Every structure is written in structure tokens, then in C-alpha cells.
Amino acid sequence: MTLVGVPLIALAAALTVLAAVITVRGWGRRGWLRRTASVLLVEALLVVTAGLIVNRWERFYPSWDALRGDTGTIAVAEPPTPGLLDEEGRDFVWRPPGLSAWHLAEPPTIVLPDDYHDRPDVTFPVVVDFNEPPKATPDAVIVALKPTARTTAEALRTLPAELRRDLRVTTTDWAVEGNGPLPRRPVDALPPALAPPLRLPS
Amino acid sequence: MSTVLSLAAVLLTAVLLATVWNRSRPVARTGLAVLSLISVAAAAGVQVNRLTEIFPSVVKDDPGGSQLRMVTVPGALTLPMYVYLPAAYNTGSDRYPVITAFHGFPGTPEFWLRDLDVQSVLDREIAAGRMAPTVVLFPSQTPDPLRDTECTDMRDGPQAETYLTVDVPAYAKAHFRVRPDAAGWGLTGYSAGAFCAINLLLRHPDKYAAAASLSGYAAPGIDIDDGSQNTTNNPLWRLRNLPQPPVALWLGWAGDDLESAHESQELAASARTPLEVTTAVVKRGGHNSTVWRLMEAPAFDWLSARLARPLTVA
Numbered sequence: 001m002t003l004v005g006v007p008l009i010a011l012a013a014a015l016t017v018l019a020a021v022i023t024v025r026g027w028g029r030r031g032w033l034r035r036t037a038s039v040l041l042v043e044a045l046l047v048v049t050a051g052l053i054v055n056r057w058e059r060f061y062p063s064w065d066a067l068r069g070d071t072g073t074i075a076v077a078e079p080p081t082p083g084l085l086d087e088e089g090r091d092f093v094w095r096p097p098g099l100s101a102w103h104l105a106e107p108p109t110i111v112l113p114d115d116y117h118d119r120p121d122v123t124f125p126v127v128v129d130f131n132e133p134p135k136a137t138p139d140a141v142i143v144a145l146k147p148t149a150r151t152t153a154e155a156l157r158t159l160p161a162e163l164r165r166d167l168r169v170t171t172t173d174w175a176v177e178g179n180g181p182l183p184r185r186p187v188d189a190l191p192p193a194l195a196p197p198l199r200l201p202s
Numbered sequence: 203m204s205t206v207l208s209l210a211a212v213l214l215t216a217v218l219l220a221t222v223w224n225r226s227r228p229v230a231r232t233g234l235a236v237l238s239l240i241s242v243a244a245a246a247g248v249q250v251n252r253l254t255e256i257f258p259s260v261v262k263d264d265p266g267g268s269q270l271r272m273v274t275v276p277g278a279l280t281l282p283m284y285v286y287l288p289a290a291y292n293t294g295s296d297r298y299p300v301i302t303a304f305h306g307f308p309g310t311p312e313f314w315l316r317d318l319d320v321q322s323v324l325d326r327e328i329a330a331g332r333m334a335p336t337v338v339l340f341p342s343q344t345p346d347p348l349r350d351t352e353c354t355d356m357r358d359g360p361q362a363e364t365y366l367t368v369d370v371p372a373y374a375k376a377h378f379r380v381r382p383d384a385a386g387w388g389l390t391g392y393s394a395g396a397f398c399a400i401n402l403l404l405r406h407p408d409k410y411a412a413a414a415s416l417s418g419y420a421a422p423g424i425d426i427d428d429g430s431q432n433t434t435n436n437p438l439w440r441l442r443n444l445p446q447p448p449v450a451l452w453l454g455w456a457g458d459d460l461e462s463a464h465e466s467q468e469l470a471a472s473a474r475t476p477l478e479v480t481t482a483v484v485k486r487g488g489h490n491s492t493v494w495r496l497m498e499a500p501a502f503d504w505l506s507a508r509l510a511r512p513l514t515v516a
Contacts, residue, residue: 028224035220036213043212043242050246061488062458069492071456072485122331125507139334139511170332175507 103150130178277369304395311340353398407447
């Protein structure tokens with residue numbers, strides 16, 4: 001029996017009427033305590049019936065699962081995993097294993113936020129920067145890329161995973177900077193971490 | 203307290219009914235029955251109010267690093283507003299991005315503070331670096347708790363849109379260190395407040411850069427008296443009939459919240475470049491605070507990523 005179905009409302013209404021009839025018919029034969037209990041039962045059933053009708057109309061809780069607070073989604077707060085290159089200096093040349101597949105003019109340069117080393121429990125947003133020279137963006141890990149004609153969004157698809165292994169960076173809060181044709185590619189052509197967050201939690 | 207009092211009234215009237223009914227005249231019996239019904243309705247009303255915070259009572263103030271202030275914003279309407287100031291606001295001199303968060307109907311900004319525990323959520327997201335320090339405004343949207351404005355300018359009624367998009371920003375800019383430009387201003391809301399966020403973003407892309415909708419709708423739930431609920435105050439109509447603005451929209455819903463799911467999907471399907479749409483779906487959960495508690499942190503994170511960062515003042 002569903003929470004917003006007619007059968008449940010009909011059942012609640014029928015129980016209300018039944019309780020009211022029993023209360024009235026047995027009124028003279030009962031003591032004040034049982035009468036009070038009967039009145040309270042009728043009132044409670046009345047409120048439940050009205051509540052079920054309103055809930056069917058407004059769908060606040062469309063199912064028993066929803067009423068229990070079960071959303072089918074588990075919120076996970078994982079502590080940040082240390083990056084393999086966490087001990088590097090504030091800026092360095094990045095040479096990950098998958099570098100050759102990106103077809104860049106030279107290995108990327110990474111610039112870390114001032115407080116990167118002081119906050120080991122924090123993951124940082126990322127700016128993939130195609131500007132020459134890269135723009136200064138405080139509080140974000142900057143990955144400065146020099147693309148060639150063969151550098152495509154598809155070729156860069158492995159970059160987020162490589163960066164997440166080497167540094168403490170967020171999964172979703174990525175930005176792409178630059179005026180060339182590559183940064184202007186539509187979002188759906190970009191690697192997953194550059195696409196909008198589609199799953200909860202972030 | 204009101205819960206205890208209202209339940210005591212229900213109990214008292216029930217005992218009275220049970221003890222004096224047989225000795226009473228018809229008039230007294232009628233009075234008793236009416237009193238009983240009133241007490242039951244009052245007890246139910248107290249619980250509904252507790253859930254929706256229609257009539258605000260106690261102000262929650264968490265004296266952590268962040269601050270929650272209550273101010274009164276004058277203008278087309280004169281209404282109270284809560285202001286969240288991030289911990290960094292106390293010590294820094296930056297001008298911060300702003301998110302205006304709308305409540306549902308019926309409801310008040312207190313729902314954000316109490317049921318959605320927004321101060322703790324914002325503190326946590328900012329401290330974790332998932333969100334930039336941001337000033338968050340929680341304005342009231344109607345002068346009458348029982349009148350739904352849907353954040354619009356009603357003909358011969360409250361000028362809620364003007365109040366929320368002109369007076370509230372002007373007050374914030376005059377009284378707090380906030381970014382003055384549209385790139386630093388965003389909107390969010392749940393239920394009817396989510397409609398407000400979507401509608402005001404599309405109507406005022408010169409004032410806001412992004413909006414996040416938690417179980418929102420593609421149309422207002424009211425008649426605005428000028429027919430605009432079917433046209434210019436109808437986001438779906440706007441997306442289908444007007445040029446789309448270069449702003450960003452996050453649409454979240456629960457899969458079993460059928461109306462919101464259907465309308466949010468219609469909005470997402472109607473979006474075209476340069477409007478950017480992101481969708482987020484909770485498998486199930488309905489149309490209530492459980493779902494919104496799950497959505498609020500990702501929505502704030504997403505908004506923050508699309509708003510300009512705090513502006514360093516030299």
C-alpha cells in the first residue's frame with residue numbers, strides 16, 4: 001500500500017469513521033478514561049487522514065522510503081588523499097606518465113596556492129590555463145599548458161586523473177582559462193572532471 | 203513549548219468531552235465539540251508551522267568563526283533579512299561574492315537556518331576549500347506569511363521582485379563588503395524559492411551570474427494577475443521564446459518528486475548555449491528537507507565555482 005495511494009487514505013478514513021461510531025455507541029457504557037481515549041483516537045485518526053490527503057496532493061513524501069528519509073544516496077565525506085607530488089615546491093614542471101598522449105609543446109607547469117603545503121586536509125580547485133603567460137589565480141592549483149595542433153580535449157581526457165594522483169585537487173571545481181580554440185570547446189567535450197558535477201555529493 | 207501547550211489543550215478538551223458530555227445541554231455539547239476541533243486543528247497547525255517555519259520564532263545564532271546577522275531591509279517592501287558573513291569577513295578586507303538564498307512557500311528564511319542548518323554547511327564547505335568565502339543573504343519574500351509572491355511584482359500587491367533584485371542588493375552593497383559586479387552574485391532556493399532563483403536569474407542576467415535550484419519549478423505556482431505567469435515570469439516560456447542569457451543554472455531534484463523532476467527536465471532540455479545547465483538527481487526522497495539537506499552543499503559549491511572570487515581591495 002503506497003503512502004500517496006487512495007487505498008491508504010480510504011483505510012484511514014474508514015478507521016476514523018469506525019472509531020467515531022464505536023465511540024458514540026459505547027459512550028454510555030464506558031468510564032471517563034476510556035471515553036477520553038476514544039475521543040483522542042478519533043481525533044488522531046482524523047489528523048492522519050487529513051495529513052495523507054494533503055501529502056497525496058503536495059507529494060512531500062511520495063513513498064514510505066521518503067518518509068523514512070531514505071533517498072537512495074549516500075553522502076560520503078572522504079578525507080583527502082595525499083598527492084604523490086605534495087612535497088614539491090610552489091611551482092614545478094609536471095611530467096606525469098601520460099604526458100606524451102597530450103601532445104603538448106612542452107611539459108605543463110604547475111603553480112600551487114601559497115597555503116597548499118600548510119593545509120594538508122584540503123583539496124584545491126584547479127585552473128587549466130592556456131594563457132601565455134598563465135594568469136595568476138590565488139587559491140587554485142594552476143596547470144599551465146602549451147598546446148600544439150594535436151592537443152585536443154579528447155587527448156587531455158586523462159589529465160584530471162593524473163593530477164588527482166599527484167596533487168590534492170577537487171573532482172569538480174575545475175576551470176579552463178584561455179582564448180585559443182581548445183579552451184572554447186563545449187563543456188561536454190571536456191574530460192569528466194571538467195564537466196559539470198552530475199553526481200551527489202560533490 | 204507551543205507543542206506541549208497545544209497537545210495539553212487537545213487532552214483537556216477530550217477529558218472534558220468524556221466527563222461532562224452526559225450532563226451537558228445541547229448548546230454546551232456543541233461548544234465542547236467545537237473546542238475539541240479547534241484544539242486539534244491548533245495542534246496540527248503548530249506542527250505544520252514547526253515544519254515550515256511560516257511564523258519565525260527564535261533566531262539561531264552560532265558564535266563560531268562565521269556570523270549570522272539579522273537586519274531590516276527597506277525599499278519596495280520593508281522586511282527582515284538574515285545575513286551570513288564567512289569567518290574570513292572578520293579579519294580580511296576583501297569584497298566577497300554574494301549568494302541570495304530563497305525560501306519555499308509557505309516558509310521563512312528560518313527554514314534555511316534551522317532545518318537546513320545552512321550556517322554549518324557553509325562553514326564546512328568554505329573551510330574545506332570547496333567554496334570561496336561568500337556572503338549569503340536570506341531575505342523574506344513576502345510581507346504576509348500566507349501570501350505567495352513567487353518573488354514577482356504583483357499587480358496591486360507586493361513588489362517582491364523589485365525588493366529582492368534592487369533593494370536587497372543595494373542594501374547589501376551599502377552595508378557589507380561585497381562584490382559590486384554581477385559576476386559575483388548568485389541565487390539559490392528550494393521549492394518555490396528555487397523557482398524564484400531560476401526566474402530572477404533569467405530575468406536579470408545583468409545582475410546575477412548563476413543560480414542553483416533545489417526541487418524547483420518551471421512556472422510560478424500562482425496567478426500574478428497580469429498573465430505573466432504564462433510568459434515573462436515563466437522560465438520555460440522564456441527559454442523557448444527569448445534569447446538565452448550567458449548565465450549558469452544548476453537544477454537538482456529527487457526522482458520521485460514528479461512535478462519538480464518533470465519541470466526541471468523540461469528546463470534542462472530547453473537550454474541552449476550560452477546558457478549553461480548542470481543537473482543533479484537524488485534517486486528518491488520527495489519534496490522535503492531531507493532532499494534539500496543532501497543538495498545544499500553541492501549546490502553552494504557549484505555556485506561558488508561559477509561566481510567571481512573575493513575581490514582583494516588594495
